[in-house]
Amino acid sequence: MPPILFAFIVGLGQGLLHAVGPDHCAAMATLGTLEGGRRRAAVMTAVRFACGHAAMLGGVAAVCLLAGVGLSEAFERWAEVFGGVVLVALAVTALLFPNSLNHGHPHLPSHTHEPHVHIHRHMSTAAGALMAVSGVRSLLLALPPLLMGGSMSLAAWTYLPGFALGILLGMGAVGLLFAEGISRLGARLVAGLQRAVAVGSGALGLFWITSRL
Template sequence: MSPLFLAFLVGLGQGLFHAVGPDHCAAMATLGTLGPSRRRATFLIALRFALGHAAVLGGVATVCLVAGVGLSETFERWAEMFGGMVLVALAVTAFLFPNVLRHGHPHLPGHTQEPHSHLHESHTHERVTTAAGALMAVSGVRSLLLALPPLLVGGSLHTSGWTYLPGFALGILVGMGAVGLLLAEGLARLDSTLAERLQRIVAVGSAALGLFWIVNRL
């Protein structure tokens, strides 16, 4: 097996493993239960989260490779705490102000949706989902750099490192897409009342996980 293909496969496997981390699954579930309970919509939420996540990870890793620099353990600790804060903020907002995440603004009593508001709602949810994936990627940058073949052999730029990155990004997309499919299938079987209750339960669980993530790294 060629080193290029081997690096791609290693990246793919580690991307899959990274994608199903508990913090990522919690964030995707929080966002997924806020959207319309349709398979396609929930699956697309997971993919948008994955795209934002992979873009930031790949972008920062590429810059570090080109510059020949690594990241310290202190950076990783604070970055993981930041990821926990993002998860807590997302969960609290989803629990207390779900319409802010759905529509970008709270609804006043007597507010009625006009046809164009559904399009606005979709765009707002898409932006929030992609941004959440991007922000939570910061906590995984150092781990990715430590796994990259170029840094493991002293920081020199080897071609295998550049095949590892696409494999890692693909693993994230596939892994998070699979989580999205499972979530979508479950939500599709619930009525609106149960889906709303599930949204609040997921938000509480996500907040608890985020707090644990922060405290565990203090």
């Protein structure tokens, strides 16, 4: 198998595994359940989250490789604490101000939904980017360039687009799965599920924080 294709496939597989991490699933569930079972909206939320996540991971990793900069274990630990804080913030917002994640804020009948949709789009992308900070060091350690002829090897660099595609596919699939499940529930059950998911996400975020301190 050509080294370029091998690196791409390895990146794709690791991106898929990265996408289904518990913290990522919790964040996407918190955002996705607020779509009320609308499949396209939930999938697009997951895709926007994935785009922000992949862009942050790939961008920071590429800069570190080109600059020859490494990241310490202390950086990774505090970055994971930060990821837990982001998860808790999403959960609290979903519990106390669900409209700020769904439509931006309560609106008058004469208002259109378009401005609120933009807010939700930015929220999903920003959440994905912020939660990516905790995974940068792991990505740098997993990257195969040093095993494939150095950081400037063309074959090694194909790992990054493969990893990004894996994240997109994995998170998109998770978003679709949540949307399919929610679409089969009644409105009352959906509201209860939204609160349960937010509480669970917040609990996971707190565990993430305390276990890293």
